[in-house]
Amino acid sequence: MASNDRHHPASNRPAQVNASNSGSSSLVDVLETVLDKGVVIAGDIKLNIAEVELLTIKIRLLVASVDKAEEMGIDWWRHDPHYSSQAMEVVQENKALHERIRQLEEANGTQQEEETEESNK
Amino acid sequence: MEDTAQESNQLIYLYAFVPSGQFTDNPMPELEGIEPPEMIQYEVHGDITAVTCRVPEDVYSEAKLQRKVEDMQWLQVKAFHHHELMNKLHENYTVIPLKFGTIFETEKTFQAMIAEKKTTIMEQFQRLSDKEEWNLKVYAAKDKFMNNVVENSEEMEQKKADIEAMPKGRQFFEKKKLANFAEEKAIEKIRDYCQELHDHLKSLSEATDVKKNWERKVTGRDEDMSLNSVYLVNADGKKALLDYVEAEKQYAEDHDTGFYFEMTGPWPSYHFSDFAAKGEEKDNAGR
Numbered sequence: 153m154a155s156n157d158r159h160h161p162a163s164n165r166p167a168q169v170n171a172s173n174s175g176s177s178s179l180v181d182v183l184e185t186v187l188d189k190g191v192v193i194a195g196d197i198k199l200n201i202a203e204v205e206l207l208t209i210k211i212r213l214l215v216a217s218v219d220k221a222e223e224m225g226i227d228w229w230r231h232d233p234h235y236s237s238q239a240m241e242v243v244q245e246n247k248a249l250h251e252r253i254r255q256l257e258e259a260n261g262t263q264q265e266e267e268t269e270e271s272n273k
Numbered sequence: 274m275e276d277t278a279q280e281s282n283q284l285i286y287l288y289a290f291v292p293s294g295q296f297t298d299n300p301m302p303e304l305e306g307i308e309p310p311e312m313i314q315y316e317v318h319g320d321i322t323a324v325t326c327r328v329p330e331d332v333y334s335e336a337k338l339q340r341k342v343e344d345m346q347w348l349q350v351k352a353f354h355h356h357e358l359m360n361k362l363h364e365n366y367t368v369i370p371l372k373f374g375t376i377f378e379t380e381k382t383f384q385a386m387i388a389e390k391k392t393t394i395m396e397q398f399q400r401l402s403d404k405e406e407w408n409l410k411v412y413a414a415k416d417k418f419m420n421n422v423v424e425n426s427e428e429m430e431q432k433k434a435d436i437e438a439m440p441k442g443r444q445f446f447e448k449k450k451l452a453n454f455a456e457e458k459a460i461e462k463i464r465d466y467c468q469e470l471h472d473h474l475k476s477l478s479e480a481t482d483v484k485k486n487w488e489r490k491v492t493g494r495d496e497d498m499s500l501n502s503v504y505l506v507n508a509d510g511k512k513a514l515l516d517y518v519e520a521e522k523q524y525a526e527d528h529d530t531g532f533y534f535e536m537t538g539p540w541p542s543y544h545f546s547d548f549a550a551k552g553e554e555k556d557n558a559g560r
Contacts, residue, residue: 180491181408181537182356183349189543190372191397193386195287197335197376201342257442 183207283327284334285377288313288358289541291366292398293322299365307354308332318387321394324362333376342374363541367402369394370541393548404479405511406545407538408503409518411467412496417531418459419452429455466532467500470521477513478504482544496533505545 187201201207286307296315304313306326316323331337342348355373362368377383387394423429429451436447475481486498506514515536522534 179349180487183352185540185543186352186356186359186370186373188372190370191546191548192372193287193375193390193548195375195386196378196382197284197333197338197374199335199342199374200339201374207345207348 282330284330285380285383286326286328286333287371287375287377287383288324288326288355289362289371290369290394290398291315291322291324291362293317293320295366296322301361301365304358304361307351313358318384319391320398321387321391323383323387324358328376338374338376359541359543363405363539367398368541369397369401369546370543390548397546397548401505401542401546404505404507404542404545405539406503406505406542407511407514407536408540409474409500410498410535410537411470411500412492412494412533412535413463413467413499414496414531414533415456415459415463417529418462419455421531422455422458422462426458463497463499471500471502474502474504474514474517477510477517478506479510480505480545496531499532503540503544505542511539 187207296317301313301315305311306313306328308326308328311327314325314327316325332341352373359368359370363370377386432451432454436444436451439447471481471483482503484501484503486501489495489497492498504510504514518534518536521532524530525532525534
């Protein structure tokens with residue numbers, strides 16, 4: 153039959169046909185869809201599949217090299233329990249800045265009060 | 274009753290249902306199952322043909338399979354096989370796709386399920402006939418929208434002028450507040466656009482669903498995902514849907530609006546085959 157010519161059982165082509173695809177999300181798409189969607193018919197076996205988002209991140213780690221993963225901002229496994237070292241640095245810096253501002257404002261406030269007193273005289 | 278139709282060490286992996294009429298008119302070639310050398314089987318039950326394959330119990334029993342799905346490499350290959358076969362079925366037939374890992378231990382429980390679901394399956398064939406599922410993802414470069422708010426809003430201009438007149442120390446906090454304000458406005462703008470877009474596409478579709486936006490560490494993109502939605506369309510709807518999104522995409526490119534579009538499909542109707550009267554919208558577009 154003619155339409156059967158389209159089938160190549162051994163083919164390893166990417167599973168998804170795309171109208172306009174960046175290529176990066178097809179893996180996540182397929183996993184999310186087949187693991188999470190589709191008709192739920194209660195088979196005789198109950199599977200507990202981890203949250204798809206977590207799964208896809210794990211899989212991304214497998215398929216991408218560590219460098220590539222870090223390029224995408226995935227580096228939390230190094231900095232557990234906080235997601236990234238950079239975030240911690242920002243928090244520290246933020247704290248320091250707030251302290252500095254408080255000091256400056258205090259100094260400025262004192263100065264202003266003195267000026268006000270002076271002009272009232 | 275003892276099971277006679279299969280070896281005791283094999284289970285039944287069920288992929289999908291297709292209408293028997295379509296299948297007999299245009300049968301599929303021989304294809305390997307999820308666990309070669311077992312082949313895909315097409316089991317005709319009246320008007321319903323079940324697409325299955327036999328799988329070994331020592332890998333697919335509940336306890337064994339639970340361990341297997343935690344092995345990402347294994348899961349990835351098998352999930353792709355499942356999806357790949359579904360695409361092939363979808364090229365030729367109306368298909369009701371089942372979730373990965375739908376497995377029956379005996380011919381008896383399998384037959385009982387088909388008998389029980391027969392009416393629903395036939396209804397779904399009717400509903401899904403000649404329809405496709407398309408997935409749209411919209412990404413937005415939030416910074417671009419924030420800059421736009423900062424540059425093009427009178428309210429912002431006034432606020433900026435007010436801040437310039439303040440003491441230096443206070444300026445820091447006020448500027449921060451202003452940045453938050455710009456961000457809120459930008460998020461609002463993005464959300465409104467996505468909602469409007471979705472509402473329009475919904476009017477072209479038979480059914481829609483809005484999915485969760487993925488985080489950046491999943492997408493690997495710099496822009497935030499702002500809409501992740503699926504549409505069930507017939508041939509006319511499909512053309513209108515794709516044309517509309519293409520026009521939006523073109524406009525966004527030409528005017529550098531900060532919106533990016535990604536349309537994928539056609540997918541088998543994974544999101545719209547649910548037997549529990551799904552297909553109604555979960556309305557959280559743009560979130």
